[in-house]
Every structure is written in structure tokens, then in C-alpha cells.
Amino acid sequence: MIWSRESSLFSNKNSGENWIRHENGEIEKFEIAIKSGKKTNLLRLKNDIVKNLTSKIEYYRDSRTKLYNGDTEYVGSCPISGIPTEKTSLVANIYGAEYVQTPDLGHVYVKNRPSKKSIHNFYLNDITYASTYTDKSGAEFRLNNIAIPWLDWTLEVYFQQFKAMPKRILDVGSGAGHFVEACRRRGIEAEGIELSENSRKFAKEIWGIDMDGRDFTKVSTEYSGYDIVTFWGLLEHTPNPKQILKHAFNIVSQSKNGGMVISKLPRWDSLSTASQVLNPKTIIRHADPMGHIMLFSDASAAELYYQCGLKITNAWYYGMDVYETFMQLGNNTQHYEAFVNSGIFQMDLQDYIDIFKISDGLTIAGIVK
16 A cells, blocks of 8 residues: 655645555545645744753753653554554654654654653643643734634635535644634634643633543544544644544534544654754754654555545645754754844745645645545
8 A cells, every 4th residue: 555646746835736545456546735834933933942942952852861761662563554663664763762664654653652651641741841832921922823824724624625614623632722712713613622731721721711631532422523623733642643533533424514634743754854863862843752752754644544534635734844954053053043033034945845845744634535
């Protein structure tokens, strides 16, 4: 089983292409609407990291190395295709976490990951991780520059498929509730599920939102019939993305208006990956082995959706690759002037990276097949 694509020989900001699945002589084509780019002032968004970069790097290096030298479990097969880990290739070692890549889909994952209990405790209790998403001073900025563009795209692609607006949206792994708040401001019924108590407290305090703190896989039937389920950066954290996506499929397959699942995923095939593989001791995002225990290829993202009964209809490419590359350049030279003083240039250059599809982020939308 392999995936390929048919696309134009020149890059276009908004275009279409076919993603093609080949298996046992059978061929299936899926027409994908492509979007690229999302301009964001990343230096303002990540202002806390810029101010405290050295201490951040030290914290990430120490905390991740400790986790991966502790209670780990061997991952015997790829969580997407099921190919044995023995057939994969080592592509990176980040703070003791060995990332391997499969020869079929190009999916990348850590082969000795912390136990499920360790992962669970990290996201529930890690103050530094939670503070990224619960900074009061940046809450409105994050909502306007992150959550609202997400919502605009969500409504656009939903309307493309169903010629109507969604009535109910469920956001899983809601963080501090920015996306749920954006939906509610548009008059859309929206609920969020978030395990982190710190994040739920913040959502209640800043937005007045009561989020569900239970395990999504155990309560998904209570949300049956919602029109859209979103995962804005969750599937790469979980050991079982297929199980989670199947629960989402069950929810939206009961929608009376038309069901869609949207997932924001980190991409291995990106400039950020290259910058980080060359600088594995100064990583605080993307190939962070607690932030992302796996990174997707376009093929593994498509196959995940396919196996869960979903047909991808839209793909949105955007990332933080230029920001990441300039940061690593600063780490290498210990001179950060170019990094901190080139925000507009970074945003404009990132546009080209996104168009060329070497960005570190991919957001996909899929409907019930």
C-alpha cells in the first residue's frame, strides 16, 4: 500500500491536486483542495520563549532526557500502518528519544516512548507546558491570530462540502479553550474536552467556559451527532491516534447536517525538521519528544483517515519553519539579533515555504466516506 499525488509542476498558493492510494493493484483517487500560508507574528506569539530561550532549552533537554531514561515501553509497530518497528530506519535522536521512519508511509515515531502513565502525568501536571497556552496577557492575541483563522478555514471547508454551516462543533484537546471561545463568538454551539486541570481552570477564568475533563474515548457517545470534531494538535501526543479518530468518526457519522473531522498535524517533511535534526540538543518545539511522540507524512495522515472511514477533502499547509531555522542559527552562533529583529521578513519568507509544501504543519479535513 502506497500513496502518491498528482499536482501541477509549479507551486500555487491555493490549488487542487489528487492524492492516490495504491493497494494490491487497486487505485483510489481523492481530489484535495489545497491552501497554504497563515501569517502570524510568531515573535510576539512566542515572546516568553524569546525572552527565556537559554533556560527553556535547558529545561526541555533535562526534562526530556529524564523521561526517556526512565520508564519507557518499546513500540513494536507503526501506529498507522502496523509495519514492524524492526523494518523502520532511525532518522533522529532527540534527548535520548529515537525517532524511526517507516518505509511504506514515511511515518515517524519514537520507538521507545515513556509509559502511558508518564505521558498522561506530563500533560496533566507540567506547569511549563501548560503555561504556553494559559498566558492571560496573550490570550486575546492567540485567539485572534490562531483560533479565529482556524475557525474561518473550518467553516469554509465545511461549506464547500455541505453548502451549509455547522451547528455543533466538538474540540478535543482544547488546551485553554481558545477555539471553543472563537466558535461561541460566532454563535456556533461548541464544547471542549481537555484533560489538563490547569487549562480547564484558565478557560473558566478567562472565557467562562466549562470544559469536559474526562477521557474522550470514554465519553464520545455523549457527543454523538456533532457536525465537526476538531483536533488542533492532539493526535501526535497520543500512542493510539487511530483509536481516537475512530471515536471521532462515530460522532460525526451520526450528524444530520454532514460530518467532518479536522486534525492539525506536525509534518516530518519540513524545513523545521532539517534544522532540528542538525541541531538535536537545542529543540523546544516540533521534534520535541514529549510534545510530539510522532510526526506525520502526508501519506501517513491520509492513511490514518482512510483506515478510520474518513475521506480527506482539504489540506492546509503552514508552519513555523523560518522562525525555527533562525532560532537554531541563533543557538549555533549565540547571536540572536537576526532572529529577534526580522519578524516581518520571517512571516513573508514562511509564505513561500508553505507554498512549496515544506512547512512543518499540515491541517486536514475529512468527511465520512
